Amino acid sequence: MLEATKITLNVTLEAFLLTLIVFFYLKEIGKKELSHFFAIGSLFGFIGGFVLNFSSLGERADIKFLINKGHLILSGGFILLALLSLPGREPHVVIGLEKILKGKKVWLIFLSFLWGLMLLPLESLHLGQDIEAIVFLKERNLPYFFSFLGLALGLALGSGLFYFFRMVRIGRFFTFPSLLFLIIAIKALWEPMIVTSIEVIVARILHDFVHWIIVFLLLPDHVYLTKFFWNLIAFFFQKNTSLIMNLTFIFSLGIFFLVYLQRQPFPELKGVNRGAERRKIWAEIRKTRHWQMLSILAACLILLLVGYNAYEKGEGLYQPTPQPLSVDSQGFSEVPLSEVSSGLMNVYSFNYEDKSIRFIIIKKPDGSFAVTLDCCLICPPTNPTSYAQMGKDLFCLYCGTPIPISTVGKPGGCNPIPIPFQLIDDSKLRFNARQAIGTWERANKGK
Amino acid sequence: MRKEKSPFLEIVNLSKFFGETKALKKVNLQVKKGEWVSVMGPSGSGKTTLLSLIGGLIRPTEGKVKIDRTDLNSLNNNEIAHFRREKIGLIFQQHHLVPYLTATENVMLAQFLHSLPDQAEAEEALKRVGLGHRLHHLPSQLSGGEQQRVGIARALINSPALLLADEPTGNLDRENAKIVLEIIKRLHLEDMFTIILVTHDPWVAQWGERIIRLEDGRIIGDKVVKERSSPKRRTS
Ligand SMILES: Nc1ncnc2c1ncn2[C@@H]1O[C@H](COP(=O)(O)OP(=O)(O)OP(=O)(O)O)[C@@H](O)[C@H]1O
Ligand SMILES: [Mg+2]
Numbered sequence: 001m002l003e004a005t006k007i008t009l010n011v012t013l014e015a016f017l018l019t020l021i022v023f024f025y026l027k028e029i030g031k032k033e034l035s036h037f038f039a040i041g042s043l044f045g046f047i048g049g050f051v052l053n054f055s056s057l058g059e060r061a062d063i064k065f066l067i068n069k070g071h072l073i074l075s076g077g078f079i080l081l082a083l084l085s086l087p088g089r090e091p092h093v094v095i096g097l098e099k100i101l102k103g104k105k106v107w108l109i110f111l112s113f114l115w116g117l118m119l120l121p122l123e124s125l126h127l128g129q130d131i132e133a134i135v136f137l138k139e140r141n142l143p144y145f146f147s148f149l150g151l152a153l154g155l156a157l158g159s160g161l162f163y164f165f166r167m168v169r170i171g172r173f174f175t176f177p178s179l180l181f182l183i184i185a186i187k188a189l190w191e192p193m194i195v196t197s198i199e200v201i202v203a204r205i206l207h208d209f210v211h212w213i214i215v216f217l218l219l220p221d222h223v224y225l226t227k228f229f230w231n232l233i234a235f236f237f238q239k240n241t242s243l244i245m246n247l248t249f250i251f252s253l254g255i256f257f258l259v260y261l262q263r264q265p266f267p268e269l270k271g272v273n274r275g276a277e278r279r280k281i282w283a284e285i286r287k288t289r290h291w292q293m294l295s296i297l298a299a300c301l302i303l304l305l306v307g308y309n310a311y312e313k314g315e316g317l318y319q320p321t322p323q324p325l326s327v328d329s330q331g332f333s334e335v336p337l338s339e340v341s342s343g344l345m346n347v348y349s350f351n352y353e354d355k356s357i358r359f360i361i362i363k364k365p366d367g368s369f370a371v372t373l374d375c376c377l378i379c380p381p382t383n384p385t386s387y388a389q390m391g392k393d394l395f396c397l398y399c400g401t402p403i404p405i406s407t408v409g410k411p412g413g414c415n416p417i418p419i420p421f422q423l424i425d426d427s428k429l430r431f432n433a434r435q436a437i438g439t440w441e442r443a444n445k446g447k
Numbered sequence: 448m449r450k451e452k453s454p455f456l457e458i459v460n461l462s463k464f465f466g467e468t469k470a471l472k473k474v475n476l477q478v479k480k481g482e483w484v485s486v487m488g489p490s491g492s493g494k495t496t497l498l499s500l501i502g503g504l505i506r507p508t509e510g511k512v513k514i515d516r517t518d519l520n521s522l523n524n525n526e527i528a529h530f531r532r533e534k535i536g537l538i539f540q541q542h543h544l545v546p547y548l549t550a551t552e553n554v555m556l557a558q559f560l561h562s563l564p565d566q567a568e569a570e571e572a573l574k575r576v577g578l579g580h581r582l583h584h585l586p587s588q589l590s591g592g593e594q595q596r597v598g599i600a601r602a603l604i605n606s607p608a609l610l611l612a613d614e615p616t617g618n619l620d621r622e623n624a625k626i627v628l629e630i631i632k633r634l635h636l637e638d639m640f641t642i643i644l645v646t647h648d649p650w651v652a653q654w655g656e657r658i659i660r661l662e663d664g665r666i667i668g669d670k671v672v673k674e675r676s677s678p679k680r681r682t683s
Contacts, residue, residue, distance in 0.1 A: 274606045275565065275568040275571075275572075275604070275606070276558075276561060276562070276604065276605040276606040277606065279558060279561065279562035279563055279565055279568075279605075280561070280562045282562065282563055283562035283563045286563060
């Protein structure tokens with residue numbers, strides 16, 4: 001019950017925090033037009049979130065996918081914008097943007113639309129990996145009343161925030177880069193892996209390319225590419241590495257901003273003759289800068305907490321002991337679904353004559369099942385298992401490649417080799433274990 | 448134009464008692480912006496007390512001091528300190544320089560307390576008082592006259608509207624006193640700040656445009672001795 005309240009309160013406050021800070025910043029630097037469009041964009045985000053929440057649209061995978069990607073691109077875009085805005089001399093210059101947008105309502109509307117899109121996921125959806133998004137109200141089957149209670153509380157607190165921010169003139173504590181930086185930090189509260197997808201995609205392309213060459217050239221083995229080499233590649237897309245790289249990236253950005261602010265020279269102040277007067281203005285600027293630095297430091301602190309939290313929660317490796325597989329006289333095996341429906345991988349070993357092979361059976365997030373060998377076409381099998389599970393990924397213990405469980409059962413590359421199976425009476429899986437010995441041997445020949 | 452009419456410094460019924468001692472008794476005084484007023488009187492007549500009250504260093508027993516239309520009584524201690532930093536420069540007989548800071552650093556300290564230090568500006572100010580060759584000397588390495596000139600540079604670095612000087616030449620021989628007074632005169636012509644200068648020396652007093660005589664805590668004489676100087680452009 002209260003969980004529903006907590007969730008809505010959480011997202012509403014987060015959306016308010018982001019919206020208000022940006023809104024007041026734009027007001028502070030006198031960009032009224034932009035601030036209005038921004039407010040409209042936020043409204044769009046809120047309303048859109050509700051529509052998605054309470055209509056069937058929110059359950060459509062393609063829409064979730066769109067939002068997820070849009071979210072990611074915008075996050076990246078924000079970092080980029082933050083960097084681009086650095087060359088601005090004055091502390092409050094939004095470089096170029098103002099000039100480009102001047103008088104172009106269409107662009108302003110587009111911009112506010114983008115911002116609304118950015119708010120959407122915060123406000124209505126929780127997007128997990130592999131777009132297994134849940135619309136938190138519906139799919140968790142939480143009662144609407146408690147959700148609305150959270151929303152009401154969020155609105156109340158949000159209005160409080162509005163008056164507080166207006167009172168302290170929050171906008172003056174930010175420069176454009178530090179503002180974006182704080183937004184990233186606040187968003188990281190929700191999802192610390194801001195750049196992870198890009199980085200994983202790059203690493204995976206590299207990895208698959210190397211694998212592809214090996215397969216293509218029919219190299220008998222990893223003659224040159226030893227386990228060490230594979231581990232090196234895999235290092236870049238292990239979960240904690242990715243988290244650390246993300247945080248390092250964002251932190252260095254923060255430190256860059258700090259140093260930049262610190263080293264920015266004071267303006268010339270033509271027309272001010274008295275040294276004392278000039279120094280006073282400079283002192284004021286310096287004070288403002290210190291506040292701006294504080295906002296960056298606050299963002300760093302938030303990130304640190306988020307990072308620590310995510311690191312602590314980091315999933316461990318699940319590596320089950322292989323269970324002996326019972327096989328009938330024809331070589332067929334039947335595994336009851338009850339054994340595999342937990343979502344955790346199951347490993348079975350099968351000995352026939354002097355040969356020994358292993359199977360993986362797993363229930364996928366979409367509810368379907370996969371039966372595979374515990375080996376792939378490329379890496380030699382390791383003991384006691386070749387794969388282990390880490391959260392929603394299988395992990396090749398030889399080369400370290402993570403395989404999203406949703407793709408297990410598909411052939412090729414680093415994926416475990418799939419075995420044909422039948423689903424019988426919706427209660428058990430049946431497959432030919434003896435036939436699979438040949439596949440295993442072909443795959444591992446010469447490794 | 449209204450601004451011209453209301454006096455820059457207005458003292459109304461100002462009294463200060465130290466227990467039994469009545470150092471100042473119902474003093475009334477008005478000083479125009481940019482005026483140079485000398486305050487003369489024998490020892491114990493209340494000159495320093497008057498200056499301290501104007502500078503907000505002590506609180507009056509009675510009456511009020513208004514500077515640039517701000518009543519000092521309406522300010523709390525913090526606000527008075529802030530007001531002093533902004534508007535008032537102080538020079539004493541004892542220079543009160545920080546002994547382990549160089550001339551430049553002593554001036555920069557005043558800048559720092561006001562807003563932020565600016566070495567180039569501090570050095571420029573010292574050059575204006577003829578100490579371009581003594582920038583990095585400690586007070587102990589400077590003569591009395593030079594020390595007092597550092598004191599002047601420090602008092603004026605934040606462009607105060609009012610300069611309060613208590614026996615600024617009290618420790619100096621005639622020759623050095625003349626150098627110091629020449630400097631004050633030049634800077635006064637350039638920046639047109641108001642000066643209240645306390646002295647018991649008639650020769651020093653006649654550098655001002657108006658001489659106030661104090662005796663036993665009362666004003667007993669007030670006369671204009673010179674035409675008001677008109678501002679000169681700074682020539683450096
Ligand atoms: N803090 C104090 N406590 C007690 N009495 C004081 C204090 N300050 C000054 N007085 C007394 O008030 C009277 C006026 O002192 P004040 O210092 O104003 O004289 P002055 O005109 O500056 O004299 P001088 O020319 O010697 O410097 C003196 O009798 C002095 O003893
Ligand atoms: Mg005295």
